[in-house]
Amino acid sequence: MRRSGWFWRVIAIPVLVAFGLVYLFPLYWLVATSLKGQSELLSSIVPTLVPQAPTLEPFHTVLIEKGNWKLLRNSVLVCAATVLTTLTLGLLITYPITRLPVSRGVRVGVLNWALSLRFLPPVAVVVPYFGVVRTLQLYDNPLALVLIYTLFNLPFSIWMLKSFLSEVPLELEEAAFVDGATRPVAFFRVLLPLVAPGLLAAGIIIFAFAWSEFLFALILTQTPRAQTFPVGVQTFVTQFNLIWNEMAAAGLIALLVPLILMILARRYVLAGLTFGVIREK
Amino acid sequence: MTNPGDPLRPALPPSRGGRLSRQERLAYWMLFPVLGLVFCIVSYPFGVALLQSVTATRGGKLVGLLNYQGSLENPLLYAALKQTAIYAAIVLPVEIGLGLLLALLVHRTVRSSGLKLSLYLLAITPMVIPPVAAGVIFRLIYAPNYGVLNHLLIMAGWIKQEINWLGQPYTAMLAVASVDIWQWMPFVYLVLFSGLQTVPRESVEAAQVDGATSWSQFWHIELPYLRPLLLLILFFRLADVLRVFDHIFILTGGGPGTTTQLLSLYLYRIAFKFFDTGEAAALAVMVMVGISLFYSLITRLLPLERD
Numbered sequence: 001m002r003r004s005g006w007f008w009r010v011i012a013i014p015v016l017v018a019f020g021l022v023y024l025f026p027l028y029w030l031v032a033t034s035l036k037g038q039s040e041l042l043s044s045i046v047p048t049l050v051p052q053a054p055t056l057e058p059f060h061t062v063l064i065e066k067g068n069w070k071l072l073r074n075s076v077l078v079c080a081a082t083v084l085t086t087l088t089l090g091l092l093i094t095y096p097i098t099r100l101p102v103s104r105g106v107r108v109g110v111l112n113w114a115l116s117l118r119f120l121p122p123v124a125v126v127v128p129y130f131g132v133v134r135t136l137q138l139y140d141n142p143l144a145l146v147l148i149y150t151l152f153n154l155p156f157s158i159w160m161l162k163s164f165l166s167e168v169p170l171e172l173e174e175a176a177f178v179d180g181a182t183r184p185v186a187f188f189r190v191l192l193p194l195v196a197p198g199l200l201a202a203g204i205i206i207f208a209f210a211w212s213e214f215l216f217a218l219i220l221t222q223t224p225r226a227q228t229f230p231v232g233v234q235t236f237v238t239q240f241n242l243i244w245n246e247m248a249a250a251g252l253i254a255l256l257v258p259l260i261l262m263i264l265a266r267r268y269v270l271a272g273l274t275f276g277v278i279r280e281k
Numbered sequence: 282m283t284n285p286g287d288p289l290r291p292a293l294p295p296s297r298g299g300r301l302s303r304q305e306r307l308a309y310w311m312l313f314p315v316l317g318l319v320f321c322i323v324s325y326p327f328g329v330a331l332l333q334s335v336t337a338t339r340g341g342k343l344v345g346l347l348n349y350q351g352s353l354e355n356p357l358l359y360a361a362l363k364q365t366a367i368y369a370a371i372v373l374p375v376e377i378g379l380g381l382l383l384a385l386l387v388h389r390t391v392r393s394s395g396l397k398l399s400l401y402l403l404a405i406t407p408m409v410i411p412p413v414a415a416g417v418i419f420r421l422i423y424a425p426n427y428g429v430l431n432h433l434l435i436m437a438g439w440i441k442q443e444i445n446w447l448g449q450p451y452t453a454m455l456a457v458a459s460v461d462i463w464q465w466m467p468f469v470y471l472v473l474f475s476g477l478q479t480v481p482r483e484s485v486e487a488a489q490v491d492g493a494t495s496w497s498q499f500w501h502i503e504l505p506y507l508r509p510l511l512l513l514i515l516f517f518r519l520a521d522v523l524r525v526f527d528h529i530f531i532l533t534g535g536g537p538g539t540t541t542q543l544l545s546l547y548l549y550r551i552a553f554k555f556f557d558t559g560e561a562a563a564l565a566v567m568v569m570v571g572i573s574l575f576y577s578l579i580t581r582l583l584p585l586e587r588d
Binding site for chain 2: 007008009011012015016019020022023024026027029030033041045046047049089092093095096097100101102106107108110111112115116117118119120121122123124125126127128129130131132147151154159163183208211212214215219230233234236237238242244247248250251252254255258259261262263266269270273274275276277278279
């Protein structure tokens with residue numbers, strides 16, 4: 001630090017400013033494009049850097065006129081259901097391995113197995129799932145997405161819940177037992193309130209991940225009855241005549257929800273993504 | 282020992298000979314149904330894939346390993362594998378290199394906690410953006426006509442006429458790779474930055490008293506703390522390269538030609554554009570087996586707390 005510190009300090013400011021620009025400008029361009037009117041897009045060959053007459057028209061077109069509010073509604077329902085099922089299954093798996101005397105082998109086995117699912121590429125299972133979903137007559141049904149999203153969010157949820165549960169001292173529950181509480185009562189009255197912030201964070205992250213999923217939604221749904229919002233975004237990109245402001249508005253809606261949620265749960269994002277290797281701060 | 286590593290047969294009595302306690306029985310009664318259910322949801326489709334892979338796509342007759350042979354004889358498979366390797370060879374070193382440099386830079390120079398928090402928020406932003414939306418963002422940047430990159434470069438006087446970024450093989454590959462780097466370099470930065478925070482202050486100060494240069498401080502003191510994290514990053518990102526689909530689908534759709542058609546897009550195309558279920562299932566089985574082998578090799582190297 002003493003001898004070479006000057007080098008780091010001299011390059012720090014330009015480098016950080018450059019990174020800041022590289023990260024903020026694309027987001028700015030998305031927002032700016034989404035606020036432009038149709039006439040502004042057609043008026044000149046060189047696009048304007050700042051919207052001349054900002055308008056919310058593109059959002060109206062995307063959500064109302066082109067009916068994507070239905071996909072938005074589907075997304076909310078599918079993600080909320082995924083959060084509920086994932087947290088329930090996650091607690092049913094992590095409660096025994098952290099609060100009950102299971103052998104170390106079972107505990108490590110469950111965790112390793114959950115970890116192995118992290119390495120499963122969705123595109124490899126999408127082919128058989130497509131067949132299974134058709135056989136079960138769940139094609140174009142949001143239920144199929146809930147099942148699959150639960151499966152893919154379970155691994156990191158198990159690791160997150162495990163670390164939250166094991167931080168609560170066993171003595172707290174035992175004190176409740178001494179006072180005559182049954183196990184379910186102790187769980188709901190003592191343990192659950194203590195891990196609630198962690199559960200909320202895990203729920204938020206699951207919601208955001210499920211919200212972002214595209215491949216399964218693209219393949220397993222076909223109509224606005226079951227399609228999720230990212231599938232709707234895709235239609236703005238693959239059509240023949242690209243309408244930039246509508247495409248940007250759709251993209252902006254798609255990213256706003258997980259962005260806001262993740263900023264709320266910011267302390268836990270990294271812990272979730274790294275299976276608890278990086279502790280929340 | 283009665284096979285303690287198998288989560289699916291936990292009901293075997295432990296070798297100490299006694300009966301299971303009430304609590305242990307409760308634990309297994311909770312675990313067994315849920316794990317069984319999840320296990321079925323995971324392995325049933327694998328069984329289906331196995332069956333599909335030995336069945337003719339049209340007619341449904343059993344054809345043995347013909348689908349496997351067919352999929353391995355398709356030259357597009359090797360092109361897809363090559364594109365995947367090129368993609369990985371671009372994004373992994375750049376993400377890890379830039380992320381490491383940025384983490385060191387911020388760790389050594391930034392003191393204000395306000396700036397640290399804004400950098401943290403700035404860094405988690407691209408990671409939480411849905412890949413589909415990231416594809417849209419970069420479509421608005423690279424696309425012909427409206428794409429802002431060309432106009433900025435022309436304004437700066439660096440190029441004379443528009444470059445068709447998404448329409449030429451090399452630039453298209455760089456364009457899709459740039460989205461990956463944009464989204465995931467911050468992940469590397471954040472993980473390594475947290476790792477640097479865990480390096481004990483005393484060892485750094487002792488080295489500085491001894492006159493260690495910035496380089497030797499990194500190499501001898503900080504790197505050992507980062508090594509397990511670098512391993513984790515490498516394996517997680519490697520697994521992610523095999524899943525990359527969304528942003529390429531949005532940005533180039535695998536084109537021009539098949540020059541950005543990575544393995545996942547290739548599989549998608551075989552299954553849902555050519556509707557060759559047999560060949561797609563054969564590929565899926567091979568990918569799943571390959572991933573399982575890869576996972577069983579690396580699982581011990583991952584620095585995760587399993588207790």
